[in-house]
Amino acid sequence: MNNPPLRRVRRAGRVREANKSELPARQAGLDQMMDRSATASDGALDTLPKRLREQARTRGDGVFLREKDLGIWQPFTWAQAEKEARTLALGLAAHGFQRGDKVAIIGDNRPHLYFGVGAVQALGGVPVPMYQDSIADEMQYILDHAEVRFAIVEDQEQVDKILQIREQLPQIEMIIYHDPRGMRHYREPGLEWYEDVQTRGERFEADNPDYYTDEIAKGQGADLAIMLYTSGTTGKPKGVMLSYDNLIRTSLNGMAHDRLTDREEVLAYLPMAWVGDHLFSYAQAMCAGFTVNCPESGATVLADLREIGPTYFFAPPRIWENILTSVMVRIEDAAKIKQRLFHYFMKVAERVGVRLLDGEPVSFSDRMLYRLGEIFVYGPLKDNLGFSRIRVAYTAGEAIGPEIFSFYRALGVNIKQIYGMTEATALVCGQSDGQVDAESVGVPMPEVEVRIGDSGEVQFRGPGTFMGYFKNPEATAETKSNDGWISSGDAGYFDEGGQLRIIDRAKDVGKLNDGTMFAPKYIENKLKFSPFVLEAVAHGDGRDHVSVFINIDLDAVGNWAEKRGLAYTSYTDLAARPEVYDLIGGEIEQVNAAMAGDPKMAGAQVRRFLILHKELDPDDNELTRTRKVRRRFVADKYKELIDALYDGSSEVKIEAKVTFEDGREGTIKATLAIRDLEPVAALAKAS
């Protein structure tokens, strides 16, 4: 029984046959489990605390967590982890912890906070991990709404934040901090050091030796396991309730999909409050028995990544992009010979690497050339980035640039797209090996059903479907239908290969007058993959064709202009240059060509564009603070520009108010040119 049940799920057929002859009695139970795995996870191990205890029993000396401390990776074995969680849990019990109590977990990814999660779950409580960088006011809403009674926090910084708002939070009884630094002179009631609580737990255990085991035994798969507050772009954050069944079955399905084993190494560096961290760095580790590594600090993640060399890795597109940029910058600085070597072998990799990774046939000479590249370029580069051992890497959350995506795949890094949301326990779709591209997000995960609603909205149902929003039945009813279908709010469709493609938020999707679907963000994202385009705003809902506003990237275009000896004085000046219009026009034509290859999108090619005279700016309310375009505001403010895009004129005068950084206001007058583009014939896929 060394292997957790995932192995059996994975190779269900074979195991069943092999065991039948040997152990008929036990096999009956196994069969039962296998059958039920379609509907529920293993009855005996249906909660995470049960799994933690099982891991400690079967692989006690194996490493569960590592933390880089004082410059050295310090391991915690499964047995140590179980003991840490147990003593903390019993310390909480000694303080009158009740089943169902909510416990805030606040801090960076630290082993002792993960043990805190384990302790709370063992007692039938509900951990509520929170974003460690949120300010006190934001914390207050969640601490209050979740009815948090205990808080387990990393250090003084978090303690201070809670103390600051404690008056408004009478239900908080105890704040447990792990790092005692700077805490010596605090005299507030209910402030406890983590290790003191554990010491009390040891005493409690001496008096109540069976308490811990009994409490764990009371837990069931359908119990509420964790509450994760979604950051929520609109309105107040909502507390997503996930059960052990949600977590365990989704974990097992994800493991089956990508054949994860107990030998994986992951880096836990994304916030604990994010569903992905709880799934990939906690629940899946509990199920598979692999090792989770906590970086030294937020600032050292890339260095720690290299030292650990994870085999299973998640990063949002932004991080993949940053890593690629840092590589390119370093190559620029390298010696000429190295640059040539790099560029030569990257060309080889682009031609050969992706095909190799997808298991497609490759000629012998190419294979040899790629192997040579592996020795000279890919191997050392991957080692430098910490990607040498990656078997499976995920990206999700946003669209990723195709050239970024193919760069990693060409190197042999098996990066794939997944699609999911907190309400689905993170996983809805994922790409299978051999069917990976930058456009789609893959096929439904095992046991998950996905359908496209009438309005083009992606809906899904599966074992990860959340229990509901905490204390918010109206929102739950809006998102989750009676028969368990969840409305994602994303518009998407299945392509010919049966892969899901996400195009935009459903509410932003419109139609052109000829009925073609118009997904502004889809088009904007494609445009923004060009290094010269900083921002794009697409128009087209209820119009005859698509047209766009472009913001050029001043650095990139400025650099480009400099190399051509093109003098300019300001953004406005540069943006109005015909040469720049030619440059951007060429970039848009490439996007059009790509869209022509996709029957659903061919009709929504960009026909007219203009380059804005100023950068869209949060100070002018045109962007949110997280730099998302405020579509409606921009449409309103630049109505005359939009009108000009659709009345056929070749230029438009604009007089606009701008707010300078010091708060003064001024006006900019400019004449903006408008360019027409010929659509690319919607021929069948060129490639």
Place this chain on the structure above:
Amino acid sequence: MADEAGKHIGEVLLSASNISLSFGAVHALTDVSADIREHEILAIIGPNGAGKTSLLNCINGVYHPQKGTITFEGEPRADLAPSEIARQGIARTFQNVALFKGMTTLDNIMTGRNTRLGGNFLKQALYWGSYQRDELEHRVLVEKIIDFLEIQAIRKVPVGRLPYGMQKRVELGRALAAEPRLLLLDEPMAGMNVEEKEDMSRFVLDVNDEFGTTIALIEHDMGVVMDISDRVIVLDYGRKIADGTPDEVRANQAVIDAYLGVSH
């Protein structure tokens, strides 16, 4: 939020009595007497050229005053070289960052252990014998300082590439590596932005609190001085014109005339 009542200011650790220092006709210090007590944070303030840095330089042996004596841990001190004084437990940082620019943060802080590294030159050069064990122990202590100052991310970065505020922090780290009893900080927050100043203030308080290190610092930012120091000495034209708690000093008419100006 912290309850300061727990802090215990002890006996006089270092005492300067009637010291005078002049360079030719320039009287840098005239008949200055000052005590530094165990565990306190003492701020030395005054206009430019008042003799603040000269006072620190006398304390750590860069200058030897022509008149007066300096008593450390109850013992009157002969004129010692700065290195010998460092060995006695007095460490400092400088007004202008004085680090080894080409060396990493880690190596710079390791140099702070130099006064305590044993073994002869050969053992050090060959990284051999008892020296190897020693260096490992020193490394642990240095790592604790890196952790304490939250500079893990720049451990292996040559300090020349670091921004100024970070260099100041590394310099503090190097001074801490000597495990000083008395830490002298010469304008630790000069040239920093508000956020960096807050961070540095926090570290000064934490050093004082966690390690019980006695700290004497020169600082121009009155907000910082009034916030973090237990006691303030004011110098003007080489003379001490005030000595007391921040509140007393703030109310002192001589200080207002010489330095603070009208309250604003």
